[in-house]
Amino acid sequence: QRAVTISANVNENYSLFEAIEYLENIMAEVAPTNQITWKGESEEVKETTNELYIIFALGLLTAYLVMAATFNSFVHPFIIMLTVPLAVFGGLVFILFLNSSINIFSQIALVILIGISTKNSILIVDYANQIRTTGKEIQASVKEACELRFRPIMMTSISTMIAMLPLVIGNIGPGAGEASRLAVGSTILGGMIISTFFTLYVTPTMYLTLAKNSKRIDVIDIELKKQMSKK
Template sequence: EKAAAEVVPSNLRATLQGEALLFRDTVRDLTLLMVLAVFVMYVILAILYESYLHPLTVLSTLPTALVGGLLALVVFNEAASLYAYVGMFMLMGIVKKNGIMIVDFAIQRVDHGESAVKSIHDASMDRFRPILMTTLAAVFGALPIALGFGADGASRRPLGLVIVGGLVVSQFITLYITPVIYLYFEEFQEKVLDRTSFFRSGRAKPAPAAKPPAQEPVHEGEVR
């Protein structure tokens, strides 16, 4: 439309028609669908964790992945086509699962009485290998698409580039950002939100250890 405004005389109006108009409407609908998908993920995670904040900890991995996917498109001079949007949806699912593996492990440890710092540290260390294996499997699976192999492979390159770029960036950044965000949200939950009945976390608190019954002293010569 901007190019048409520079070429077409001012007394004429240029509009998109055909496939160009269909593509613009499709991209607009996909953007709205992506926002709705993130909202649905937040609601499901909020019900699962019984918390308003820790779903945001999981979803905090999405922006870095999407930025990595867009950077890959820019570096390789590819347009954000319909295939690129499909790759973004796939990327959101994979990266969200990696965040769930860390946060869910940490929450279980906290519920069993461990400190938040030790829990998120153990979660990052213990879940590093499964996350790395999942990421490498997805990267190597999408690499042939990113390289444009196969019939009409050039049109599908944006899909592979978004997946590979997003996963590579998120793999290095998520393991540093997610623990920090988790600790900030856990502290905010304990000091602020748990003081209100509406925002109080519904997670079970660890029960205090039962004290052993006191034994009566046994006097010399006394038979029990």
């Protein structure tokens, strides 16, 4: 069986991930029946990329199941997880805007965004559930939850964004590790900006739509305590 070995250095304006994708497209046009075997760093990138997709999916599933057990509901975790696509979209937009690339570091940052982006929705959903146990209507509960949780949401989100600024601003000039720092910083910064802004609209709207008939996991215990206190 004939084999051709090709070795090359990647231009500083392109990532190894982009070079691999380019070669795969060329081979698909020139020799679609031939097989490509990657070696060295290229092999590591291919294997890691495939594994990260699995890790990302498992991260989503694990986060959903943990929240489902916590809220004793499949609806509330679904509402919370709706912020993840917004965060991923924001991260990808900033990668393109800051002329970064989708590589191993940006993919890791996307996995990190699963936990960071859902935090804001958890604050709103959990507090709205608590208010509803007092007997308030769902609209009033969501409105009060958004008003009371707006400040902690903005404080934690802005602090995360500020923490990412050195990774982004520090990559204006060339230097060691420039691509990796920019990939992580731009992904998390963009994801937090987009998810924080839209969470304040998407989460309350979806809560009003999907959680009309849902209750807190400890609603029965709370009601019993109220009855006992009256006696």
